[in-house]
Amino acid sequence: MRKTKAERQRLLKETIEYTPFITDEELAKIFEVSIQTIRLDRMELKIPELRERIKSVAKLQWNEQVRALAVEDIVGEVVDLELDKKAISIMDIGREHVFTKKNIARGHHIFAQANSLAVAVLNDELALTAKSNIRFIRQVKQGERVVAKAVVKKQTDKGLTIVQVDSFVNNEQVFTGEFHMYRSRDSID
Amino acid sequence: MRKTKAERQRLLKETIEYTPFITDEELAKIFEVSIQTIRLDRMELKIPELRERIKSVAKLQWNEQVRALAVEDIVGEVVDLELDKKAISIMDIGREHVFTKKNIARGHHIFAQANSLAVAVLNDELALTAKSNIRFIRQVKQGERVVAKAVVKKQTDKGLTIVQVDSFVNNEQVFTGEFHMYRSRDSID
DNA sequence: ATTACTTTTAGTACCAAGTCATAAATGATG
DNA sequence: CATCATTTATGACTTGGTACTAAAAGTAAT
Numbered sequence: 235m236r237k238t239k240a241e242r243q244r245l246l247k248e249t250i251e252y253t254p255f256i257t258d259e260e261l262a263k264i265f266e267v268s269i270q271t272i273r274l275d276r277m278e279l280k281i282p283e284l285r286e287r288i289k290s291v292a293k294l295q296w297n298e299q300v301r302a303l304a305v306e307d308i309v310g311e312v313v314d315l316e317l318d319k320k321a322i323s324i325m326d327i328g329r330e331h332v333f334t335k336k337n338i339a340r341g342h343h344i345f346a347q348a349n350s351l352a353v354a355v356l357n358d359e360l361a362l363t364a365k366s367n368i369r370f371i372r373q374v375k376q377g378e379r380v381v382a383k384a385v386v387k388k389q390t391d392k393g394l395t396i397v398q399v400d401s402f403v404n405n406e407q408v409f410t411g412e413f414h415m416y417r418s419r420d421s422i423d
Numbered sequence: 424m425r426k427t428k429a430e431r432q433r434l435l436k437e438t439i440e441y442t443p444f445i446t447d448e449e450l451a452k453i454f455e456v457s458i459q460t461i462r463l464d465r466m467e468l469k470i471p472e473l474r475e476r477i478k479s480v481a482k483l484q485w486n487e488q489v490r491a492l493a494v495e496d497i498v499g500e501v502v503d504l505e506l507d508k509k510a511i512s513i514m515d516i517g518r519e520h521v522f523t524k525k526n527i528a529r530g531h532h533i534f535a536q537a538n539s540l541a542v543a544v545l546n547d548e549l550a551l552t553a554k555s556n557i558r559f560i561r562q563v564k565q566g567e568r569v570v571a572k573a574v575v576k577k578q579t580d581k582g583l584t585i586v587q588v589d590s591f592v593n594n595e596q597v598f599t600g601e602f603h604m605y606r607s608r609d610s611i612d
Numbered sequence: 613a614t615t616a617c618t619t620t621t622a623g624t625a626c627c628a629a630g631t632c633a634t635a636a637a638t639g640a641t642g
Numbered sequence: 643c644a645t646c647a648t649t650t651a652t653g654a655c656t657t658g659g660t661a662c663t664a665a666a667a668g669t670a671a672t
Contacts, residue, residue: 239618239619239620254481255478255481255482257657257658257659258658258659259658267620267621268620268621268622269621270620270621270622270623271619271620271621273659273660274619274620283658283659283660284657284658284659285474285477285628285657285658285659286659288474288477288478288481289444289477289481291481292444292477292478292480292481293444309531338551340538340539341538341551341552342498342531342534342535342538342539345531345534345535345538346531346534346535349529349530349531349534350529350531362527362530362559362562363530363559364558364559365557365558365559366556366557366558367555367556367557368554368555368556368557369553369554369555370551370552370553370554373551428647428648428649446628446629446630447629447630448628448629456649456650457649457650457651458650459649459650459651460648460649460650462630462631463648463649472629472630472631473629473630474628474629474630474657474658475630
């Protein structure tokens, strides 16, 4: 039996979201209605036509490529920042961060967040990590939110700046690291 | 003056690669030739029409999403592995690894390669990094190939296994790290 | 059952951005 | 000037639509 209008529209929306590369004609066959009905549905649901859908997916991809380079620069989201003093960032552990077998976050993601933050907190065009001592205090699981706190400490004898980063999940410490940073004015290159 | 055919086709190819969302009409205006000429050019160069180009970019995006989750587990490519003894991995530094402004690799990528290798070299279902001392010895640039070498050392008093990882570009050391690893049999969970 | 209203289908004209094929105009070169 | 490559023009057809109008079918209420 053919479904009701509301039900059909619900499924239509899902179907298009799941497989955006589908024509009205194919949809009409699937739902056993005329092309016109599909088009009426799309209008009511404000779903754009095939070509526009494809285009928007493609544009997204185009932006991703640009964005991947930009966003990659900062791991986690900086929520508080006082240049050359302190900074805080949060990162939610998702599927992409954990070991595929167990759901424990891979160390380098925790590290990346901390390292990024150490770079971001410094008021320099480009700061580089020269050395660091780190410690993973406890495992972080998928779904947990890691809050990393960076504090800028003294300069070392060699002109490096020390940034201390501690990461927490619900106020429980999961990571600690001391980052010795080169700053752009004393580049090693 | 209008360019020669060969020159125009060379530029056309470039242009389309760079901005695939461009119509023949727009191209015709840019190169000051008729639409038909552009179409002849596309045929000779085997460049598909706008809609096909958009579609292929969109499909690429669709695959990327799946891929991103799988590849993430191993950073770099393991080329030699003797379990519980030593391992070697290589990683080519690409655009996705460097700071957008300068072309210097971000520390956490170098770290990720080393950390991954430290995990991989241990003959355990799941090894976790507990602690590590690392040092970035010199900057790594885009295009360089980083070879990471891991050696399994002694157990510590606390049952941790120490893995020493040193990374090189053309036999010049760029990174060194000592990783203290938990092994699955003495899980901390 | 008749009326009223919603939902669906049909049909036409039109559009963008092409393909395919044929023919004519233009340019360069021996 | 003849000849060949290159460019332009023209028309018919294609896909996957939009926009609009009109008719048919289904559903509910009086």
